[in-house]
Amino acid sequence: xxxxxxxxxxxxxxxxxxxxxxxxxxxxxxxxxxxxxxxxxxxxxxxxxxxxxxxxxxxxxxxxxxxxxxxxxxxxxxxxxxxxxxxxxxxxxxxxxxxxxxxxxxxxxxxxxxxxxxxxxxxxxxxxxxxxxxxxxxxxxxxxxxxxxxxxxxxxxxxxxxxxxxxxxxxxxxxx
Amino acid sequence: xxxxxxxxxxxxxxxxxxxxxxxxxxxxxxxxxxxxxxxxxxxxxxxxxxxxxxxxxxxxxxxxxxxxxxxxxxxxxxxxxxxxxxxxxxxxxxxxxxxxxxxxxxxxxxxxxxxxxxxxxxxxxxxxxxxxxxxxxxxxxxxxxxxxxxxxxxxxxxxxxxxxxxxxxxxxxxxxxxxxxxxxxxxxxxxxxxxxxxxxxxxxxxxxxxxxxxxxxxxxxxxxxxxxxxxxxxxxxxxxxxxxxxxxxxxxxxxxxxxxxxxxxxxxxxxxxxxxxxxxxxxxxxxxxxxxxxxxxxxxxxxxxxxxxxxxxxxxxxxxxxxxxxxxxxxxx
Ligand SMILES: Cc1cc2nc3c(=O)[nH]c(=O)nc-3n(C[C@H](O)[C@H](O)[C@H](O)COP(=O)(O)OP(=O)(O)OC[C@H]3O[C@@H](n4cnc5c(N)ncnc54)[C@H](O)[C@@H]3O)c2cc1C
Ligand code: SF4
Ligand code: FES
Ligand code: FES
Numbered sequence: 001x002x003x004x005x006x007x008x009x010x011x012x013x014x015x016x017x018x019x020x021x022x023x024x025x026x027x028x029x030x031x032x033x034x035x036x037x038x039x040x041x042x043x044x045x046x047x048x049x050x051x052x053x054x055x056x057x058x059x060x061x062x063x064x065x066x067x068x069x070x071x072x073x074x075x076x077x078x079x080x081x082x083x084x085x086x087x088x089x090x091x092x093x094x095x096x097x098x099x100x101x102x103x104x105x106x107x108x109x110x111x112x113x114x115x116x117x118x119x120x121x122x123x124x125x126x127x128x129x130x131x132x133x134x135x136x137x138x139x140x141x142x143x144x145x146x147x148x149x150x151x152x153x154x155x156x157x158x159x160x161x162x163x164x165x166x167x168x169x170x171x172x173x174x175x176x
Numbered sequence: 177x178x179x180x181x182x183x184x185x186x187x188x189x190x191x192x193x194x195x196x197x198x199x200x201x202x203x204x205x206x207x208x209x210x211x212x213x214x215x216x217x218x219x220x221x222x223x224x225x226x227x228x229x230x231x232x233x234x235x236x237x238x239x240x241x242x243x244x245x246x247x248x249x250x251x252x253x254x255x256x257x258x259x260x261x262x263x264x265x266x267x268x269x270x271x272x273x274x275x276x277x278x279x280x281x282x283x284x285x286x287x288x289x290x291x292x293x294x295x296x297x298x299x300x301x302x303x304x305x306x307x308x309x310x311x312x313x314x315x316x317x318x319x320x321x322x323x324x325x326x327x328x329x330x331x332x333x334x335x336x337x338x339x340x341x342x343x344x345x346x347x348x349x350x351x352x353x354x355x356x357x358x359x360x361x362x363x364x365x366x367x368x369x370x371x372x373x374x375x376x377x378x379x380x381x382x383x384x385x386x387x388x389x390x391x392x393x394x395x396x397x398x399x400x401x402x403x404x405x406x407x408x409x410x411x412x413x414x415x416x417x418x419x420x421x422x423x424x425x426x427x428x429x430x431x432x433x434x435x436x437x438x439x440x441x442x443x444x445x446x447x448x449x450x451x452x453x454x455x456x457x458x459x460x461x462x463x464x465x466x467x468x469x470x471x472x473x474x475x476x477x478x479x480x481x482x483x484x485x486x487x488x489x490x491x492x493x494x495x496x497x498x499x500x501x502x503x504x505x506x507x508x509x
Contacts, residue, residue: 002182018179019179019180019181019182019224020177020178020179020180020214022211041215042212042215043208043211043212043279046276046278049278052281052282055250055252055281056277056278056281057278057281057282058208058278058279058282061207061208061211061212061279061282062207062211062282063182063207063211065182065184066204066207066226066228068184109277109278112277112278112281113277116256116277126412127412128277130276130277130412130413131275131276131277131278131279131413132276
């Protein structure tokens with residue numbers, strides 16, 4: 001067992017983990033953050049996407065121990081004071097989900113892609129979501145939702161409280 | 177997954193010492209390839225040494241127009257770097273054509289070229305594979321060969337190297353700086369990967385415990401006009417069937433110089449020196465480009481397979497090279 005210290009959705013945790021514990025299982029089973037789901041378990045589908053120090057990663061292919069000292073944002077850390085993050089709201093407004101299993105990962109990756117390009121066209125959105133698979137929707141409404149969120153997030157696009165070093169600043173809400 | 181010990185030293189010498197001393201130890205970059213292999217049972221180390229803190233995560237100017245890329249620089253940062261995009265667009269394009277945003281955020285410059293083949297039999301521990309288990313046989317020969325080699329294969333292994341970045345680095349004459357138990361050395365990137373020969377279990381010339389510190393891109397003004405073109409079974413999120421990394425220097429309708437490498441067709445990124453040679457001094461025309469491809473591919477050997485084999489790659493690669501060079505020659509610089 002090795003001791004790790006992580007900040008997850010704004011709360012600091014100190015835990016002993018086995019080296020082989022994957023980040024997604026640490027989040028789900030140890031912290032109860034079951035909003036982050038496992039689709040494929042083989043780094044293909046993107047359902048397990050979270051933000052590690054402000055950048056999207058697949059938490060099924062990272063050991064919890066690799067995240068020692070890091071800040072993690074999950075889907076559960078996006079809403080503020082009962083108010084959905086604009087990306088969550090856009091998914092709701094645009095009917096961007098059916099079974100909803102891919103949705104946590106889609107939203108986390110969509111936020112990351114707006115960090116790289118706050119005003120993407122449809123092609124850029126599709127490329128930015130290439131690592132997230134959806135078996136239900138055919139993607140049309142997901143793309144629409146991301147474009148909608150991009151418009152809504154534009155003027156107040158910066159949320160300087162999520163730890164990030166890149167330009168332009170990350171747009172995730174963060175739970176902190 | 178089998179339990180293992182884990183270390184994350186802050187300096188390269190300690191990382192090298194730990195791995196060199198233990199035959200069952202491995203380095204860990206971002207883990208986007210190794211962690212999958214641990215799950216599949218393709219790798220089962222006793223000790224994992226995370227080298228993301230032990231190696232540099234910076235891209236520095238060498239003062240002469242070249243760049244030194246620290247082994248820990250994430251693929252996403254390398255692809256976004258302004259200097260890389262201006263001086264070596266082929267590198268950024270190759271990176272962005274591979275994997276996905278999440279994976280590129282995690283994957284490192286040192287780990288990417290050392291990712292292992294995507295041969296389906298290699299990843300399936302229930303099938304014979306000489307690369308995974310020396311002497312067990314090759315299930316791909318006569319099997320599923322769509323993603324397999326047409327150049328430089330052996331009777332032991334017909335796998336291809338999957339990295340897109342590596343193809344760009346091979347074209348640019350990059351150099352790999354490594355630290356091992358015996359000290360530091362530089363390896364021309366084109367010599368980093370091996371052909372399978374009698375020892376397909378070895379992907380590269382690195383000794384056990386040799387750590388990549390950086391990858392150095394030499395100054396190459398003509399690389400400002402460079403590109404990566406990848407052909408795959410779907411438009412995104414797939415490995416290359418064939419790919420081309422190329423840089424050209426064209427003036428007055430004549431190709432003065434060219435750098436070309438192929439991906440998806442061999443056990444290593446395939447530097448196409450014969451094609452380059454045939455292009456020097458030739459008119460910048462489709463005929464020259466086609467002749468260059470044909471010269472390089474004269475020795476190509478297609479595989480038969482239950483999926484129809486991979487003979488299609490010869491024509492596909494020829495056309496891909498022609499299209500890449502044609503676009504580059506017309507590009508304004
Ligand atoms: C779904 C999916 C799709 C993908 N698609 C593509 C694609 O289209 N194109 C493409 O090119 N790639 C693709 N990849 C592969 C991806 O690019 C690689 O997994 C990644 O680049 C590996 O980098 P890493 O740092 O995570 O390596 P790791 O997994 O950490 O390590 C890989 C190997 O390198 C060794 N290593 C790591 N760092 C060092 C070092 N500094 N010195 C010595 N040895 C070291 C490790 O021991 C290990 O053997 C895909 C991956 C996935 C999961
Ligand atoms: S081609 Fe190489 S990697 Fe694939 S089964 Fe044969 S020996 Fe193994
Ligand atoms: S569960 Fe992580 S990518 Fe599918
Ligand atoms: S909504 Fe069901 S997988 Fe996307």
